[in-house]
Amino acid sequence: MSTVGETSNVLHPLVEKYLRKERMPHMACSGCGIGQVVHSVLLAIDELGLTPKDTVWVQGVGCSSRITYSTWVGDNVDAHHGRMFAVATGLKMARPDMNFICFTGDGDCGAIGGNHFIHACRRNLDVTAILFNNGIYGMTGGQVAPTSPVGAVTTTTPYGNIEDPFDMCQMAVAAGASYVARWRVTDFKALTNSLKKGIQTKGLAFIEVLLQCPTNFGRYVLKTSNPQDVLKWIKDHSVSQKEAEKLSKEELAGKYLIGEFVHRPERTGIVERYQEFLKTYQKY
């Protein structure tokens, strides 16, 4: 046991069990929300009994990816920026028996990888994708993201962002994913349960998490480096779907809806359909 003032060498039991100790501590900034999301992911994995033998972690490029990459004790496959869904498609079609837990950022998924994201939803690829939405480009130093709020001052929008943000959950629902939900990083229990549900749902599970990036979103958009201020901003700018029913259009403007948007486990996806199709056409 460490005493106050010493650096603790004690790892969380989930880290002991599932992550590579030689890769700890991870490289997130202090106060970053990524670690909290990883906590939920590990808990979901643990409670469902997934193992390093049957589960692969897949990433794109960005903070969420760089921090989780090559930490899972099983296999780790990190794609180019934006190509996470394309890589996940090849992996899952080659190994339909394995589970794929995929991490992506709001720029990775919504900007450079937008087309692959849409088509993975359309194919309803049977993987679990977790979108780390911090409203900004974290890794490259606070540039505007397709999720940044209107008016946001970032390093590439010094006069304020004039573009509307992208609601990727709506896109995922429209394009056909089996399971779509959005949570705040502070909704720990709901997020963990949602991850479990998503992993168990056949077809694409797309789970967006609003999380704090004090280093860049805090610094440039909110003019604070305090993670609590960023969390408060997220709280003030989000409402549950139930609360939303009571609010007017004006009151809802600029607010993220929180909760489950769709759960359609009956919708089949490319993985099952391909296996079905082979039953008819395989000759040799």
Place this chain on the structure above:
Amino acid sequence: MPSGVIPGKYFVQGDEAIAEGAIAAGCRFFAGYPITPSSETSETMARRLPEVGGVCLQMEDELASIHAVGAASVGGLKALTISSGPGISLKLEGLGWGIKNEIPYVVADVQRAGPSNGVATRVGQGDFYTIRYGSAGGNHSIIALSPKSTQEAFDLTIDCFNLSEIFRCPVFLLTDETVGHTRELLVIPEEDELKVVKRFKPTVPPEKFVMYPLDTPGVINYPFPNIGEGYGICVSPYTHNSKGYASTAQDIQEKMARRLVLKVTENLDKLVRVESQKMEDAEFAVIAYGGNARPAVAAVDMAREQGMKVGFFRPIIVWPFPDAEVLKVAEKVKNILVCELNIDGQLSREVARASKGKAEVFHFGSGGVEPHLPAQISNEIRRLYK
């Protein structure tokens, strides 16, 4: 794995032969995006892969298809993608991921007249340097084979798959519209006559296995464990140490870069594939590759009939460029005429470099659409022959 090889004689296009070669080589994953003049391969794969239990996908674009192909190979399936000009430009984005992570797969490029969309249905040979140097960042070698016929499209596709496993890297089949769309005899041999290299698998337990052999850069026939085999592999876009962990250290970058180059350059003896005709007494050589080798051979025969001592040489492997073999040609003759379907001079530039001034090298180019005519080449030979 079911072989699905269909021995026999067929009257098919080069593009179809690529698909049959791939299946014979054990390819069980294809992802592509339609583009003329390569679509016949995609169409053949779409029909044939399900028959052998393989996966064939038409993706949303070439970026997705090359990444899916690399990933499927990481998943354990031999994989192919194909494209032409504009699509090859996109595929180069994904190629670096395959190169850096040492992923075996094959990319076929059916060249058409460019730049940009160019002439979709007609031949060109403008991608010679694109495939060699197009993946940004340097620090890698490229292996590329180029067929001149339907039969070679089949044979060299198998060779490409084998080399991709032996060298643990993406390998190019650099073909062109002439070969892709020429319908001629293809003989598919019996399965036991085919030489197919299986993926090398580790013989040591995971804790002893080195995923990226940075300390032995020239090693080949090196295992590639796939996901789900208990090796806890790490694949990423970042400069990696021998475990695959991202590193910013200069010595690691140096070692990784050397590995990606030296595994090819230290094994050049395993990569010689060239064709010579009538070179024994030749005083003048004609060099061409791919589909444009066909009129070049005819032109050499015409020149011989006219009493000129002309020989023919063809790099079948275009990358790494067969420097030593080209130098031997240059030492033998006074002049070399390089015939290729681009105006800027690509193959001719390599020939001039490899010749080291031993012979005078002339570029005979065309912008494409039509291959050279034998008479055009033989006229040029007559003009230059001294």
